[in-house]
Amino acid sequence: MSIIAQYGDIFILLACAFGFFMAWGVGANDVANAMGTSVGSKAVTIKQAIIIAVIFEFLGAWLAGGEVTNTIRKGIIDPTLLADEPQLLVYGMLASLLAAATWLLIASMRGWPVSTTHSIVGAIVGFGAAGLGVSTVDWGGVGKIAASWVVSPLMSGTIAFMLFKSVQHLIFENRDPFAAAKRYVPMYVFLVGFIVAMVTFTKGLKHVGLEVGFGESLLYSIVIGIGVMLLGGLLERRVGAEKRQGDAFGYDGVERVFGVLMLFTACAMAFAHGSNDVANAVGPLAAVMTVVQSGGQVGGEALVPWWVLVLGGGGIVVGLVTYGHKVIVTVGTGITELTPSRGFAATLAAATTVVLASGTGLPISTTQTLVGAVLGVGLARGMAALNLRVIGTIVMSWLITLPAGAILAIMFFFMFKGMFG
Amino acid sequence: MVTSNPFSAMFGRSPFQPLLAHIVKVSDCAEALPPFFEATLTGDWQEAARQRESITRLEHEADELKTELRLNLPNTMFLPVSRSDLLDLISVQDQIANKARDITGIMLGRSMQVPDELAQPMRDYIRTSVSCVAQARVALEELKDLLESGFGRNVSDVMQTLIRELHTLEQKTDEQQVAIRRQLFALESEMPPVDVMFLYKIIDWVGELSDRAERVGSRLQIMTAN
Numbered sequence: 008m009s010i011i012a013q014y015g016d017i018f019i020l021l022a023c024a025f026g027f028f029m030a031w032g033v034g035a036n037d038v039a040n041a042m043g044t045s046v047g048s049k050a051v052t053i054k055q056a057i058i059i060a061v062i063f064e065f066l067g068a069w070l071a072g073g074e075v076t077n078t079i080r081k082g083i084i085d086p087t088l089l090a091d092e093p094q095l096l097v098y099g100m101l102a103s104l105l106a107a108a109t110w111l112l113i114a115s116m117r118g119w120p121v122s123t124t125h126s127i128v129g130a131i132v133g134f135g136a137a138g139l140g141v142s143t144v145d146w147g148g149v150g151k152i153a154a155s156w157v158v159s160p161l162m163s164g165t166i167a168f169m170l171f172k173s174v175q176h177l178i179f180e181n182r183d184p185f186a187a188a189k190r191y192v193p194m195y196v197f198l199v200g201f202i203v204a205m206v207t208f209t210k211g212l213k214h215v216g217l218e219v220g221f222g223e224s225l226l227y228s229i230v231i232g233i234g235v236m237l238l239g240g241l242l243e244r245r246v247g248a249e250k251r252q253g254d255a256f257g258y259d260g261v262e263r264v265f266g267v268l269m270l271f272t273a274c275a276m277a278f279a280h281g282s283n284d285v286a287n288a289v290g291p292l293a294a295v296m297t298v299v300q301s302g303g304q305v306g307g308e309a310l311v312p313w314w315v316l317v318l319g320g321g322g323i324v325v326g327l328v329t330y331g332h333k334v335i336v337t338v339g340t341g342i343t344e345l346t347p348s349r350g351f352a353a354t355l356a357a358a359t360t361v362v363l364a365s366g367t368g369l370p371i372s373t374t375q376t377l378v379g380a381v382l383g384v385g386l387a388r389g390m391a392a393l394n395l396r397v398i399g400t401i402v403m404s405w406l407i408t409l410p411a412g413a414i415l416a417i418m419f420f421f422m423f424k425g426m427f428g
Numbered sequence: 429m430v431t432s433n434p435f436s437a438m439f440g441r442s443p444f445q446p447l448l449a450h451i452v453k454v455s456d457c458a459e460a461l462p463p464f465f466e467a468t469l470t471g472d473w474q475e476a477a478r479q480r481e482s483i484t485r486l487e488h489e490a491d492e493l494k495t496e497l498r499l500n501l502p503n504t505m506f507l508p509v510s511r512s513d514l515l516d517l518i519s520v521q522d523q524i525a526n527k528a529r530d531i532t533g534i535m536l537g538r539s540m541q542v543p544d545e546l547a548q549p550m551r552d553y554i555r556t557s558v559s560c561v562a563q564a565r566v567a568l569e570e571l572k573d574l575l576e577s578g579f580g581r582n583v584s585d586v587m588q589t590l591i592r593e594l595h596t597l598e599q600k601t602d603e604q605q606v607a608i609r610r611q612l613f614a615l616e617s618e619m620p621p622v623d624v625m626f627l628y629k630i631i632d633w634v635g636e637l638s639d640r641a642e643r644v645g646s647r648l649q650i651m652t653a654n
Binding site: 040043044337338344345374378381382386388392394395396397 | 435436437438439440441442443444502504505506507508
C-alpha cells in the first residue's frame with residue numbers, strides 16, 4: 008500500500024506520459040490505414056482526410072471508446088487477484104504501455120505492418136503470465152479477444168461482399184447506372200449514419216453520463232441517419248450539375264456520386280477507429296488511475312474517467328498531425344485500384360465491424376478488418392487483382408507482434424519492480 | 429518510416445493493363461501488313477524489308493509483354509476473371525502477331541509477287557483482316573474499364589455488340605478468301621506450281637489472322653460470362 012501512497016503521483020504522471028506516447032503511435036500508424044482507402048479512391052483530398060480524421064477520431068475515442076478501454080483495463084488480467092500487491096498491476100500496465108509503444112516505434116522504423124491492438128494485448132498477457140503467474144491471466148477473456156481477431160476480418164469481408172453485390176445489382180446492372188446511383192446512394196448514406204449512431208447510442212454513451220434506452224436509441228439513430236442523408240443529397244446535387252461525358256455508361260458519373268458517399272464512410276471509419284484503438288493507449292492508463300486514486304483498491308468498478316479518453320483522443324490527433332499525414336500520403340497514393348464504389352463497400356463494412364466490436368468491448372485490429380473487407384469486395388468480382396500473399400504477411404504480423412510485445416513488457420515490468428520495489 | 433503497408437500490398441497490378449498494351453502492339457503489327465504488301469506489288473524489296481523489320485520488332489515487343497504478364501500473374505493473385513482464361517487470351521493475341529510475322533517472312537524470303545489480276549482483291553482482303561484485329565483491340569479497350577469496376581449485365585450487352593461486329597468482319601474475310609481462291613484457281617495453270625502453292629498458303633494465313641482476332645473476341649465473351 009505504502010508504495011502506492013508514496014509514488015502515486017509519479018505513477019500517474021508516468022502513465023499519462025506513456026499513454027500519450029502510445030496514443031501518438033496509434034495516431035501516427037493506424038490512422039493512415041483507416042483513411043488510406045478514402046484518399047486512395049480520390050474521394051477526399053489528403054487535407055480533407057486529415058481534418059475528417061482529427062474530428063472523428065476524437066469523437067469516436069471520446070463517445071464510444073469506453074467499452075474497449077474497460078476490457079483492456081480489467082478483462083485480460085483479473086485485478087482482484089492482485090489485491091495484496093496493487094503496485095504490481097501498476098508496474099505491469101506501465102510496462103505494457105511502454106513496451107507496446109516501443110515496439111510500434113521499432114516496427115514503424117522498419118516498415119513492418121503491426122497492429123497496435125495486438126502489441127498491447129500481447130504486452131499485457133506477457134507481463135501477467137510471466138510477472139504475476141499464469142493464473143492471473145483471464146484466459147477465457149484472452150481467448151475471446153483472440154477469436155475476435157479471426158472473426159472480425161471474416162465478418163467485415165462478408166458485409167463488404169454483400170454491400171458490393173447490392174451496389175452491382177441496384178446500380179451497375181441498371182439500364183442507366185448514373186440515375187440509379189443518384190437514387191440509391193442517399194440510402195447508403197442513411198445506412199452509414201444509422202449504423203454508427205445506433206452502436207454509439209446503445210453501447211458507448213454510458214461513461215459520458217448519458218443513458219438511453221433501446222427505443223430511444225433507435226429513434227435518435229433514424230433521425231441522425233435522415234439528417235446525414237439530406238446532407239448527402241445536397242452534396243450529390245453538386246455532382247449532378249456536372250455534365251457527364253466519356254464512356255457509354257456514365258461510369259465516371261457513377262463513381263463521382265459514390266465519391267460523395269465515400270466522404271461519409273471515411274468519417275465513419277475514423278470514428279470507428281477512434282472508438283476501438285484509443286483503448287490500446289488509455290486502457291492501461293485507466294487501470295493505473297483507478298488503482299492509485301482508490302489508494303490501492305484493485306478492481307474498483309469505477310467508470311473510465313472521461314478526461315482519460317479525451318487525453319487518448321488528443322494523443323491520436325497529435326500523432327496524426329505530426330506524423331500520420333506522411334503515412335496517409337504514402338498509403339493513399341499507393342492505392343489506385345480503389346474506385347469510390349469499391350472503397351465505399353470496403354470502408355463501410357470495416358467501420359461497421361469495428362464499431363460493433365467497440366460496442367461489445369472487443370479490441371480488434373482495424374487494419375486486419377479493412378483487409379478482410381477489401382477481400383470481400385474482391386470476391387464480389389470488384390477488384391482487378393488482389394495479392395493473396397498479404398494474408399500471410401498479416402498472419403505473420405500477429406505471430407511476431409504478440410511475443411515481441413510480451414517480451415518487452417516483461418523486461419520493463421522487472422525494471423519498474425526493481426526501481427520502485 | 430512505414431513502407432510495406434499491408435494495405436497497399438494487397439492490391440496487385442491490374443492484369444488488364446498489360447493485356448491491353450499487348451493487343452495494341454499486336455494490332456500495330458498487323459497494321460504494317462498493307463504497306464508491306466504494297467511494297468511487294470511494286471517489287472520494292474528494300475521497303476518490304478523495312479516493313480518486315482518493324483513487324484518483327486513489334487512482334488518481339490509483344491512477346492516480351494506476354495512473358496511479363498505470365499510472370500506477374502502468380503498463384504497468389506486473386507482475379508475477377510479466371511487465370512486460365514487470361515493466359516489463354518494472351519496466347520491467342522500473341523499468335524496474331526506471330527502469324528503476321530510469318531506472312532511477311534515467306535513473302536519476303538521467296539520474293540513473292542501476287543499476279544496483277546489478284547492485286548486489288550488481295551489488297552481488300554488484307555485490309556479487312558487487319559481491321560478485324562483492330563476491332564478485337566477496340567473490344568478489349570471497351571471492356572477493361574467495365575470489368576475492373578464490376579459492372580455486371582452491361583458487360584454482356586457491350587460484348588454482344590462488339591462480338592457481332594467482329595463476327596461480321598470475319599465473315600467478310602471468309603467471303604473474300606473464297607473469291608480470291610476461285611480467281612487463283614483460274615490462273616494457276618499459267619503460273620509456276622510452287623509459287624501457286626505458297627500463294628495458297630499466304631491466302632490461308634491472312635484468313636487465319638482474322639480467325640484469331642475473332643477468337644480473341646470469343647475468349648473475351650467467355651471471360652465475361654459469369
